Amino acid sequence: MASTLKSLISLHLVISIFTILARCQLLPVEDPNFSTDGQEIGMVSAVDIDSDGDLYVFHRTDRPWTDDTFLPNRNVLSAIGKVPISKDTIFIVDPNTGRKKSSFGNNFFNIPHGLKIDANDTIWTTDVGRHQVFRFPKGATQPDLVLGEKFVPGDDERHFCKPADVTFGRNGEFFVADGYCNSRILKFSRDGYLLFKWGVHLDNATSALNPYTLNTPHSLTYIEKEDLICVADREHSRALCYNGGYTNGLSLGSYNRTLVGVNETGKVFAIYYNKAANEIVTAGEISREPFLVNGQLIYPPRAFSYSLSGQKLSSWANITQVVAKAGPSLIHDLCTSKDGQDVFLGDIVQHKVFKYTRRPISVVG
Ligand SMILES: *[C@@H]1O[C@H](CO)[C@@H](O)[C@H](O)[C@H]1NC(C)=O
Ligand SMILES: *[C@@H]1O[C@H](CO)[C@@H](O)[C@H](O)[C@H]1NC(C)=O
Numbered sequence: 001m002a003s004t005l006k007s008l009i010s011l012h013l014v015i016s017i018f019t020i021l022a023r024c025q026l027l028p029v030e031d032p033n034f035s036t037d038g039q040e041i042g043m044v045s046a047v048d049i050d051s052d053g054d055l056y057v058f059h060r061t062d063r064p065w066t067d068d069t070f071l072p073n074r075n076v077l078s079a080i081g082k083v084p085i086s087k088d089t090i091f092i093v094d095p096n097t098g099r100k101k102s103s104f105g106n107n108f109f110n111i112p113h114g115l116k117i118d119a120n121d122t123i124w125t126t127d128v129g130r131h132q133v134f135r136f137p138k139g140a141t142q143p144d145l146v147l148g149e150k151f152v153p154g155d156d157e158r159h160f161c162k163p164a165d166v167t168f169g170r171n172g173e174f175f176v177a178d179g180y181c182n183s184r185i186l187k188f189s190r191d192g193y194l195l196f197k198w199g200v201h202l203d204n205a206t207s208a209l210n211p212y213t214l215n216t217p218h219s220l221t222y223i224e225k226e227d228l229i230c231v232a233d234r235e236h237s238r239a240l241c242y243n244g245g246y247t248n249g250l251s252l253g254s255y256n257r258t259l260v261g262v263n264e265t266g267k268v269f270a271i272y273y274n275k276a277a278n279e280i281v282t283a284g285e286i287s288r289e290p291f292l293v294n295g296q297l298i299y300p301p302r303a304f305s306y307s308l309s310g311q312k313l314s315s316w317a318n319i320t321q322v323v324a325k326a327g328p329s330l331i332h333d334l335c336t337s338k339d340g341q342d343v344f345l346g347d348i349v350q351h352k353v354f355k356y357t358r359r360p361i362s363v364v365g
């Protein structure tokens with residue numbers, strides 16, 4: 001009985017593999033020409049691309065977020081944590097080679113977290129130590145809009161608590177995922193006035209079943225064609241979408257669909273709408289769906305493409321690395337290239353960015 005069950009399970013796994021392989025003709029492979037190594041990059045917290053296709057890497061240089069960064073059991077920075085990072089935290093990188101072209105953001109950030117670039121190439125960042133959200137016009141090294149009070153956590157209209165990410169709606173409006181403590185989503189006017197909010201923090205046995213009780217909304221993306229604002233609810237290990245309220249104002253913030261079900265791919269750290277390929281890419285911490293390679297059970301790669309309806313389409317990985325348990329350790333954020341054929345994975349443990357591509361490539365050697 002047990003062995004019949006076992007062979008049935010293996011058969012199922014083998015079939016799953018072939019289904020995955022058949023679905024994506026071109027398995028993504030790591031781009032051998034891209035490397036961010038040797039450039040003093042610290043914990044990578046966020047990545048995004050601008051309209052030229054250049055890659056922005058937001059990282060913590062020589063200042064990791066450690067147990068000493070905040071006062072014990074508080075959301076307030078310690079004396080050490082309050083010293084801003086002296087080195088450049090934002091690197092603008094060639095998307096083909098991984099080499100730095102320029103950089104900025106020194107003596108300003110305490111704990112870099114989210115970075116997003118809007119349609120006008122304006123750069124938006126969040127800092128979980130300062131509890132603030134910043135807007136930098138293209139080319140500027142100082143922000144022209146600052147939201148939240150420096151170092152002061154809170155949950156009212158003028159304060160955030162470890163805000164995690166930003167994304168953009170229409171008409172210059174934007175959304176903030178706030179964050180590690182409050183677990184709410186806030187919508188702002190282009191000038192930074194709060195327009196709407198939803199979601200409360202809850203962590204108990206049933207909180208992952210309710211779409212309005214969140215536990216660390218960590219990453220946001222907006223899908224204009226379906227007017228959906230999608231959220232990686234990290235500690236609940238799921239990703240959900242809410243109505244953006246542009247096609248129907250009354251529906252703003254109401255639950256629309258689940259993209260990644262609870263525990264489907266482990267904690268969901270990042271979610272990104274790959275517009276060029278009309279798919280959603282997510283990064284999970286671990287996977288509960290092992291598959292079989294050469295008779296071995298393998299935990300699959302940690303970034304996945306989904307259709308807008310939540311059907312898993314493919315996974316992004318170098319299978320050799322997966323077999324060797326190599327590749328990314330913990331993908332904190334991701335983005336895709338302009339043409340949607342590459343994915344950039346920001347690894348917070350290995351302090352680097354991985355690039356996987358669906359293009360046919362010639363591997364030298
Ligand atoms: C996959 O990763 C292995 C180990 O890092 C590397 O040697 C190999 O070149 C990679 N293969 C591809 C196709 O990227
Ligand atoms: C870009 O700038 C234009 C002109 O100022 C403005 O109308 C538009 O809303 C801006 N887009 C974003 C995403 O902010």
Ligand SMILES: *[C@@H]1O[C@H](CO)[C@@H](O)[C@H](O)[C@H]1NC(C)=O
Pocket residue numbers: 202204205206207
């Ligand atoms: C979770 O917390 C909510 C709000 O406090 C409460 O209504 C609910 O009963 C709790 N569920 C469990 C299983 O404890």
Ligand SMILES: *[C@@H]1O[C@H](CO)[C@@H](O)[C@H](O)[C@H]1NC(C)=O
Pocket residue numbers: 225226227228243247251254255256
């Ligand atoms: C979900 O979003 C789609 C696309 O915008 C919309 O047509 C549909 O009415 C929404 N459903 C719910 C339940 O809000």
Ligand SMILES: *[C@@H]1O[C@H](CO)[C@@H](O)[C@H](O)[C@H]1NC(C)=O
Pocket residue numbers: 208237262263
């Ligand atoms: C998800 O996984 C966690 C940790 O193993 C477990 O406590 C929880 O019950 C699971 N939730 C569901 C809905 O499977």
Ligand SMILES: *[C@@H]1O[C@H](CO)[C@@H](O)[C@H](O)[C@H]1NC(C)=O
Pocket residue numbers: 031032033357359361362364
């Ligand atoms: C990597 O570089 C080699 C040698 O210049 C080139 O032949 C190959 O096409 C490049 N691969 C990619 C993915 O750009």
